Amino acid sequence: MPHKIPESVLVVIHSADLEVLLIERADRPGFWQSVTGSLDALDEPPLQTAARELFEETGIAVDGAHISLHDWHLSNVYEIYPTWRHRYAPGVTRNTEHVFSVCVPRDIPVVLAPREHLRYAWLPLLEAADRCFSSSNAEAILHLPRHYPPRGA
Template structure:
């Protein structure tokens, strides 16, 4: 098995109504998250962000002329014990680069790596997201509803 690089991109998607797209993990149905994924060898974080949005939602942001916002924010967090086996032995921390993307709620979503998705209010997202860094990103980078 090839190990994952302990560096990832987190992309918070939100729509014109300031609702946040939540994705339910296949390997833990209680775990809701935004788009996220590890950097591949030689890949820049922004490239990972575009790739992961496409892989996890089917949204080809570049083709649609959508710009992913790089917030130039990095989080360092402890990798969940149950997932540490995916990383090189002794790896306990991950570095996460934070991005956001505004998309129309009419944009079709095609899941490949998650059980289901939901568009929810910012407040509900903050309650349901498992990861503290994901909650912080939603809090900081998703506009409040008018």
């Protein structure tokens, strides 16, 4: 299996009233997060990665009309957790994460990828941030009010 590219996306899924959808990792029960995922190819644009990962992990499809991704034009660089470093090339210890958000109706059907996630929960903003195991994910959730509604919306 090829090594993961150390560039990824984080997609904060939320409702219009800023409730946040979190998903629990199947490989680490108790670890809650927003949608995340690595680029599949070096030339895959992060926006495309975000749309792909959103659909793969939740079944939520970007349609451009009612559901569209908002690029925060923000990237976090963080240390890759030691437990996941084996997925990357030897010596790779840092990842660049591009942040996006998407506003969806609270009653949208959510279909989890069973090999990746166990369950999901809609949570108030502060509770969602507290539940995230990733500090960059928690920080993005706390900054969500600054990014919604998107400029020009």
